[in-house]
Amino acid sequence: MTAPVLQPIGPFDVDLLAELHRRCFTAIWDRPWNAKSFADVxxxxxxxxxxxxxxxxPMGFGITLQTFDEVELLLIGILPEARGRGLAQLLLGNLLSGATACGARRALLEVAEANAGAIACYTKLGFTSCGRRKQYYPGPTDAVLFEKALNSPRIDDKSRQ
Ligand SMILES: CC(C)(COP(=O)(O)OP(=O)(O)OC[C@H]1O[C@@H](n2cnc3c(N)ncnc32)[C@H](O)[C@@H]1OP(=O)(O)O)[C@@H](O)C(=O)NCCC(=O)NCCS
Structure with a gap:
């Protein structure tokens, strides 16, 4: 089987991302994203x-947003025909490693409570639930917040200086 390859997203990928999003995110709680939404983020x-x-x-994508020592997973999507092969696990692991190397100590995300596959994926990767946002998604559907501690050295760690 062909080995998966990860490629950093560039500014010219926004149309591809919009197309992947349209094919990956088809649940009642998903909100549409167009090329401009991706360019803005x-x-x-x-x-x-x-x-x-x-x-x-291209089989899927993931996007994170890091602010100082926290990183939020904004989106992760794998095309239906490529699911169940560990691609989300690979992507998320790599994005979190990159964020950790840049000083992130905590990862956060929110997911629709009915999204059992995504919740199983995050749980397998060590995320635990830490809150809920009532009727946050279309449906209306509650969002469950998940967090994971990352093993970055503290940004102010004297031993690194
Ligand atoms: C959630 C999603 C990203 C998972 O992608 P994937 O590539 O199929 O996931 P992986 O193959 O890496 O699975 C990793 C682990 O997650 C769990 N998992 C993933 N999908 C699952 C499902 N449908 N049911 C149960 N467990 C699941 C399993 O524990 C799996 O490990 P295992 O196969 O060793 O048991 C994919 O289903 C998807 O794109 N869904 C639509 C978009 C979405 O909801 N994104 C998340 C919200 S932003």
Whole structure:
């Protein structure tokens, strides 16, 4: 089987991201994102993202936003035909490693409470629930907040100086 390849998202990927989003996010609680939505988010300081490919074919993507020592997972989506092969686990692991190397000590995300597959994925990667936002998503559907401690050295750690 072809090995997956991760590629950092660049400014010219916004149309591809909008297309991947349209095909990945089809649940009642999902909100639409167009190319401008992606361009706006990727222009924010601390934004990072990767596309995962099998061969040359894009199969999914993930985007994070880091503010000082916290990193938020904004989106992760894998095309339906490529699910169950560990691609989300690979993407998320790589994005969190990158954030950790940049000083993140805590990862956060929110997910629709009915999104059992995503919740299973986050739980497997060590996230635990830490809150709830009532009727946050269309449906209306509650959002569950998840967090994970990351093993960054403290940014003010004297032993690193
Ligand atoms: C959630 C999503 C990203 C998972 O992608 P994926 O590539 O299939 O996930 P992985 O194959 O890396 O799975 C990693 C682990 O998550 C769990 N998992 C993933 N999908 C699951 C499902 N549908 N049911 C149960 N467990 C699941 C499993 O524990 C799996 O590990 P295992 O296969 O060793 O048991 C994908 O289903 C998706 O794109 N969904 C639509 C978009 C979405 O809801 N994104 C998340 C909210 S932003």
């Amino acid at each position: 990727l222009a924010m300081p601390g934004a990072a993202g990767e596309i995962v490919r099998l061969g040359t074919e």
